[in-house]
Amino acid sequence: MRPDFASLSNPDPITDLSAWEAELNLGFAQRGDKTVLARREHRGPLTVQRPFYPEGGVCHVYLLHPPGGIVAGDRLTIAATVEHDAQALITTPAAGKFYRSGGGEARQNVNLQIAENASLEWLPQETIVYEGARLNSSMNIDLADRAHFIGWEILALGRPAAGEGFDNGSANLNWRISRAGRLFYLERLRLDAEAFQARWGLFGHSACGTMLVYPATPLQLGAVQELIGDESNRGVTLIEGLLICRGLDRRADLLKSFFEAVWGLVRGDVIGKEVCLPRIWAT
Template sequence: MPANCAASAHPIASTDTTAWEAELTLGFSQRGDKTALLNRAHRGPLTVQRPFYPEGEVCHVYLLHPPGGVVAGDRLTINANVESEAQALITTPAAGKFYRSGGGEAQQTVNLKVAEHSSLEWLPQETIVYDGARLSANMHIELAEQSRFIGWEITALGRPAAGEGFSDGCAELNWRIQRDGRLFYLERQHLDGQAFLARWGLSGHSACGTMFVYPATSLHLAAVQELIGDEANRGVTLIDELLICRGLDRQADLLKGFFERVWGVVRGDMIGKEVCLPRIWAT
């Protein structure tokens, strides 16, 4: 596989002439009976709404990207640090959109750090990668030994509802997970037109996703296996307390629905609470 997203032999001209470089840093700390967003700093068009507390102490935060889409040359960086005893949930109000490119690459980097006895739920809505777009997405997660983490990333290639497939573009999706300061898990996916169609790739499915849960047990594995049953294009495995769920689907919302059901299976043990859907998902 290529090491990065190379320019197409027939590049699609982009009408966007201004590239954004934006960075957002969030810090969560336990204060009294709830988690507070005590550190919030941003540069460029990347920010958050005020925190919400629909279930008491867990701090729900919604990431906002006012331009509404990402073009070639844009660089977005999101940093989140959850201190000891804090509980945070981060999501987005809508799908992220990466538009077609004339050959340049858009970059998104997410750095998450979860301290001892704290929890983070990273639950963004799907990322839509338009045909002809070039995306490099990197997830760096630092977990303490006694931390708790639930996170997913859902990628939609092309726009099937508009009759658009994914023949001219690529997405580099990289996960790097550290536990107690040591590399724990490393994954790299290269998705292009060939991978989109191939049986060894997505086999024409427009949506693909990965979900991680830590720390998980064989009981969680068995529960998710039972949830999946004979359902096609779903899978789950357990690697040294890291539960990894994967899925393919023709629509991103169907895949998100599957991950939500898995969330419902594991959240009680991970967070100590039943699922509480972010209110922004209903708007």
Template sequence: MFLESPAAGADPDAAGDAAAWQAELTLGFSRRGDKTVLSRREHYGPLTVQRPFYPEGPVCHVYLLHPPGGVVAGDRLHFDIGVDNGGQALITTPAAGKFYRSDGKQARQTVDLRVAKQASLEWLPQESIVYEGASLHTGMEIELADGAGFIGWEVLALGRPAAGEGFEAGEALLNWRIKRGGRLFYLEKQRLDATAFKSRWGLNGHSACGTLFACPTQPHHLQAVQALIGEDPGRGVTQIEDMLICRALDERADRLREFYLQIWALLRTDIVGQNSCAPRIWAT
């Protein structure tokens, strides 16, 4: 998912030799008057946040920080984030995340998100770069109350094409579990490895892939995204009840993220009640 670049001169191929990090970050957002505040912040290990920003009034913008700069074999990161009734939060990261190649151990990252009634959460991390030979397991657990608004995405870049690196070794295990109104609504598991990377039934050699979830949406939102996609074979969208799910493949993660930003701008006014307001960190 994210984070900051490693220190200058760091050798990412040797990152797996470093001591593994165990880290947790708990955040809570609550409505206070005419804006949402970060009412709870607890952390263990190298996970923290910058101070909240308010570029658009009521919505609380928060940037997640991981000072080590990347995730190595054996690391365990856990995020626990809740938005109370009426709260509105947008969470992103200051740079692309990095999962370095493994020495045989697995890196794990789990994210638990809870959104209460009449609240909204936008989970918009920048892309994750999965180095060739990396081994990681990610889990997204999302609990949405009736009437909650949510827009979230996950964008992966497998290998480093610009450096001539594909994805001939390694694996990424991805899990999404979404509950709505207390019932299991959506369950998905993906395994991306060298075979899936090359196969036509998988990524067909595309280095970047992503998934976006958004709710509540209406049929006209689906139609608007379909019009945006046009005849592009690397894009697709569907709607399950009022949950919109959009998948995309590309040769470059930045183009894929730009595509999702266009969808976010299409949907945000109706889901969050605010026009699109990109976090300032994205422009740096």
């Protein structure tokens, strides 16, 4: 079912006339022996480069946000639909950036729909949340019964290399996953200055992330547990076929390397292909 592009707009008014409101709607379909970008609609400063095919039929697409960063009042909405049998990978050419806010909130909404026997890999590079930024992010994933999905979200709070912590600001993160139209996973996470420092929170770690894999099995759970071993600040669990992997680290690139290692363990079984790093990650 194709999402209604017009309905993806946030109905709340934007009072800051300098703020950006951008929407992007992508549709992937199988044509012969490869997946094509069959639909691309955008409004505002949010688009994609032409598709790449570094591994044959899987369609690799890079999201582009020309302003380079998101400020209070900005609203970004991204939707992607992957049709029956299609295979797509979506990433970004660089880290996302949410800048300091004077009190307003920046919003990002991602809506992903994966059909039967289709696969989507949602692998953006890290998101840097500057000290004082206020981010509200929602990730909505609609899976068919036999859909395949691998995705991650990596946040870097503050900029430790520049001596910046996260003494004020907030990041509200929401994940909502449905399978065959039934909600089966819901998570809400709020990160603020208290959570950044507290033992029950990030305990001063500037990078945190979540990785999701579906469908997964106890064998994959065991493989990731073996990868983690005795390493601290790493964890993994399996809930109704959904593998949930989490990590904390002092640097986002170290956390991304861990998630890449997990990707290498599970991609063959979930997607049916060995890992092929997007070319843009090497530039």
